[in-house]
Amino acid sequence: MSIQDTVRSMAEQSKIAARELASLSTESKNRVLNVMAESLVSQSEYIQKENEKDLVAGREKGLSNAMLDRLHLSDKVMDSMIGGLREVAALADPVGEIDEMVKRPSGIVVGRMRVPLGVIGMIYESRPNVTVDAAALCLKAGNAVFLRGGSEAIHSNLALAKVLQDALASENINPAAIQVVPVTDRSAINILLELEEYIDLIIPRGGENLICFVSENSRIPVLKHYKGVCHAYVDEDADLEMATDIIMNGKVQRPGVCNSLETILVHKEIAKAFLPVIATSLTETGVELRCCPQSKVLIPNAVEAADSDWGMEFLDLILAVKIVDDMDAAMEHIAAYGSLHTEVIITTDYGNAQKFIREVDASAVMVNASSRFNDGGQFGLGAEIGISTTKLHAYGPMGLRELTTRKFIVYGDGEIRS
Amino acid sequence: MSIQDTVRSMAEQSKIAARELASLSTESKNRVLNVMAESLVSQSEYIQKENEKDLVAGREKGLSNAMLDRLHLSDKVMDSMIGGLREVAALADPVGEIDEMVKRPSGIVVGRMRVPLGVIGMIYESRPNVTVDAAALCLKAGNAVFLRGGSEAIHSNLALAKVLQDALASENINPAAIQVVPVTDRSAINILLELEEYIDLIIPRGGENLICFVSENSRIPVLKHYKGVCHAYVDEDADLEMATDIIMNGKVQRPGVCNSLETILVHKEIAKAFLPVIATSLTETGVELRCCPQSKVLIPNAVEAADSDWGMEFLDLILAVKIVDDMDAAMEHIAAYGSLHTEVIITTDYGNAQKFIREVDASAVMVNASSRFNDGGQFGLGAEIGISTTKLHAYGPMGLRELTTRKFIVYGDGEIRS
Numbered sequence: 001m002s003i004q005d006t007v008r009s010m011a012e013q014s015k016i017a018a019r020e021l022a023s024l025s026t027e028s029k030n031r032v033l034n035v036m037a038e039s040l041v042s043q044s045e046y047i048q049k050e051n052e053k054d055l056v057a058g059r060e061k062g063l064s065n066a067m068l069d070r071l072h073l074s075d076k077v078m079d080s081m082i083g084g085l086r087e088v089a090a091l092a093d094p095v096g097e098i099d100e101m102v103k104r105p106s107g108i109v110v111g112r113m114r115v116p117l118g119v120i121g122m123i124y125e126s127r128p129n130v131t132v133d134a135a136a137l138c139l140k141a142g143n144a145v146f147l148r149g150g151s152e153a154i155h156s157n158l159a160l161a162k163v164l165q166d167a168l169a170s171e172n173i174n175p176a177a178i179q180v181v182p183v184t185d186r187s188a189i190n191i192l193l194e195l196e197e198y199i200d201l202i203i204p205r206g207g208e209n210l211i212c213f214v215s216e217n218s219r220i221p222v223l224k225h226y227k228g229v230c231h232a233y234v235d236e237d238a239d240l241e242m243a244t245d246i247i248m249n250g251k252v253q254r255p256g257v258c259n260s261l262e263t264i265l266v267h268k269e270i271a272k273a274f275l276p277v278i279a280t281s282l283t284e285t286g287v288e289l290r291c292c293p294q295s296k297v298l299i300p301n302a303v304e305a306a307d308s309d310w311g312m313e314f315l316d317l318i319l320a321v322k323i324v325d326d327m328d329a330a331m332e333h334i335a336a337y338g339s340l341h342t343e344v345i346i347t348t349d350y351g352n353a354q355k356f357i358r359e360v361d362a363s364a365v366m367v368n369a370s371s372r373f374n375d376g377g378q379f380g381l382g383a384e385i386g387i388s389t390t391k392l393h394a395y396g397p398m399g400l401r402e403l404t405t406r407k408f409i410v411y412g413d414g415e416i417r418s
Numbered sequence: 419m420s421i422q423d424t425v426r427s428m429a430e431q432s433k434i435a436a437r438e439l440a441s442l443s444t445e446s447k448n449r450v451l452n453v454m455a456e457s458l459v460s461q462s463e464y465i466q467k468e469n470e471k472d473l474v475a476g477r478e479k480g481l482s483n484a485m486l487d488r489l490h491l492s493d494k495v496m497d498s499m500i501g502g503l504r505e506v507a508a509l510a511d512p513v514g515e516i517d518e519m520v521k522r523p524s525g526i527v528v529g530r531m532r533v534p535l536g537v538i539g540m541i542y543e544s545r546p547n548v549t550v551d552a553a554a555l556c557l558k559a560g561n562a563v564f565l566r567g568g569s570e571a572i573h574s575n576l577a578l579a580k581v582l583q584d585a586l587a588s589e590n591i592n593p594a595a596i597q598v599v600p601v602t603d604r605s606a607i608n609i610l611l612e613l614e615e616y617i618d619l620i621i622p623r624g625g626e627n628l629i630c631f632v633s634e635n636s637r638i639p640v641l642k643h644y645k646g647v648c649h650a651y652v653d654e655d656a657d658l659e660m661a662t663d664i665i666m667n668g669k670v671q672r673p674g675v676c677n678s679l680e681t682i683l684v685h686k687e688i689a690k691a692f693l694p695v696i697a698t699s700l701t702e703t704g705v706e707l708r709c710c711p712q713s714k715v716l717i718p719n720a721v722e723a724a725d726s727d728w729g730m731e732f733l734d735l736i737l738a739v740k741i742v743d744d745m746d747a748a749m750e751h752i753a754a755y756g757s758l759h760t761e762v763i764i765t766t767d768y769g770n771a772q773k774f775i776r777e778v779d780a781s782a783v784m785v786n787a788s789s790r791f792n793d794g795g796q797f798g799l800g801a802e803i804g805i806s807t808t809k810l811h812a813y814g815p816m817g818l819r820e821l822t823t824r825k826f827i828v829y830g831d832g833e834i835r836s
Contacts, residue, residue: 246834364826367829367830395825407781410785
């Protein structure tokens with residue numbers, strides 16, 4: 001069979017499975033998620049042996065240590081996948097929820113019922129644990145999932161899929177509910193992105209190149225988890241101790257993630273009191289500061305910022321620093337350089353807090369809290385499949401509910417339209 | 419300027435206007451909508467003179483009477499646009515609504531605030547009144563709108579845009595909030611569909627060809643108002659009088675619209691009692707019946723259905739008729755031939771009603787009510803900009819709220835993540 005035919009016929013099977021999943025009871029879904037967790041425990045030797053093949057091939061190909069680390073299904077990663085399955089089993093099932101039920105003047109009773117999206121296509125790079133994490137969330141929300149991981153993780157992904165599919169089969173659920181595309185050729189992605197009759201949503205997870213490629217080539221709607229260029233604005237009358245805590249936490253606690261801080265904007269009236277202090281704390285923990293000309297005067301040891309540093313996602317212990325005239329200037333800077341991810345104001349001024357919350361466009365806008373809170377778990381959504389920085393369908397962390405949609409339901413008693 | 423540069427620089431202006439609109443007060447939006455209504459009244463002579471140019475050109479080009487009718491801004495159409503503006507002014511403003519506010523274990527208070535989408539691109543065909551209807555809804559939801567109507571309506575659309583823009587200017591609102599692309603060349607559509615940095619959503623309104631073209635060529639998310647192939651299933655123990663009323667209403671009241679019925683599916687045990695009766699009522703009002711072999715036995719004068727009649731959107735006084743073994747067979751038929759628009763069951767059986775509501779996939783699923791109710795006004799959303807048959811973001815009628823999204827907002831007191 002050609003690659004085209006293979007991918008197409010698998011996607012067709014996904015669609016059939018999706019129809020079956022849509023009416024599966026919560027109890028059945030939870031039970032199979034727990035069976036999957038047990039299977040990962042009992043099959044861990046097999047999975048790690050297959051993973052070893054990918055690691056050997058990766059070393060031969062000369063993958064970096066960071067990439068090999070992402071590829072490795074260590075005992076710790078195995079435990080986290082197993083725990084993840086059990087956590088998703090414990091989450092509330094959004095499918096079938098009904099709300100906004102109203103009686104209309106015509107006599108009909110109209111409401112909205114939450115239903116699965118159908119088939120979700122995940123396109124991701126090296127981490128094989130995404131296979132299990134994504135499959136669990138999609139399944140719980142009643143969706144079939146069609147997974148296309150990185151070629152360097154193919155043995156691991158196929159092994160994980162086999163274990164999950166065996167668990168589905170043991171519970172009399174169509175194993176096509178979770179499928180991994182076995183084709184490592186890149187053309188499989190292009191084929192997948194055109195199968196709009198079978199796939200309802202594409203979620204790419206990976207670097208900027210992958211996400212751009214997917215959104216430029218997809219005929220299927222795409223939910224983008226794009227880069228996080230997060231700012232903290234320190235207002236004129238901020239509590240400086242609080243500002244220090246929030247900036248340190250945002251930059252240092254885990255600099256490699258999307259909700260870490262990349263730039264701080266400091267009101268000119270407070271810069272002199274604040275910047276030398278925060279600069280000391282930051283540089284002591286190894287943070288490199290890249291400063292605008294005014295702030296460089298106050299932090300002489302800092303690097304001068306290049307134009308390209310504004311709007312840069314460093315994902316590292318680097319922070320851009322800029323002095324602004326007022327909150328409006330800060331909001332202008334954020335509108336120009338932000339990535340619609342997370343924006344923070346530190347202030348004691350009520351009016352400024354409310355204006356910032358209302359007017360800044362980002363998936364999460366925060367007053368006096370760390371940008372690191374922009375996360376499905378922290379926001380109370382349970383596990384998340386990503387953080388959407390596009391505004392359609394979902395904006396911000398995507399939990400189970402964001403993997404569903406709502407249809408209208410109507411209960412009538414013979415009403416007709418006049 | 420090249421077409422490329424013209425379209426791009428206009429879209430850039432739309433984006434600037436969108437930022438201004440996002441923080442406009444409800445009062446300002448309502449006031450300008452009412453000023454627009456007054457301007458349409460006072461400028462009706464100018465608008466109808468420009469419309470006459472399109473009508474003359476249309477007649478010269480040999481447009482059909484139906485197309486000329488859609489193009490005509492008659493007094494009645496003018497009144498409906500003016501009434502529409504006032505109605506939208508009277509609707510509640512969704513922007514700024516906050517819900518799901520919760521305090522999290524970390525101490526932060528998290529909620530969701532409804533915000534505009536940004537810039538909405540409308541691509542539509544001959545009806546120039548869409549210019550005003552769409553502009554009103556987009557504006558009320560805080561969005562800028564970038565309109566690209568059919569080339570045959572260009573004078574009408576530009577005249578309407580001018581009147582609306584003058585109204586915006588008179589209220590000190592950026593006139594770029596409502597723009598009509600002045601380029602009739604079809605290449606303008608392709609250019610528009612690639613401006614993902616300026617346009618947040620595309621809504622195409624028109625025939626199947628336009629919608630397919632837009633969704634195949636757009637890099638921007640598209641909300642599709644696709645065809646309506648709506649079914650009514652008459653269950654074994656349906657109230658036959660009710661079934662007759664609902665089917666007559668669904669087929670005859672306005673056959674040219676997307677929520678009219680195209681096929682009826684009748685349980686085999688009730689076919690003999692029901693089909694001859696409904697056939698008489700339907701044929702008396704001029705409906706042509708296209709029957710499966712079994713139903714043709716009961717309605718001898720009917721046409722035999724061709725395979726292509728299942729799933730056909732007739733938009734005319736034609737109805738396909740099929741006898742099915744049971745509700746499962748009806749649901750299989752709907753899954754195979756439906757268009758995710760509106761599906762109806764007529765039954766007195768509680769279990770079947772609930773199963774049909776739960777398991778049928780369509781933007782609206784109804785028990786004992788006419789398919790003609792699938793409409794924003796009838797469902798209580800106020801005016802609608804279309805009916806989405808795609809599941810992402812909105813599924814079913816799209817009112818003001820569907821032209822917005824929700825961002826997360828966080829009120830903290832210095833919380834950081836541990």
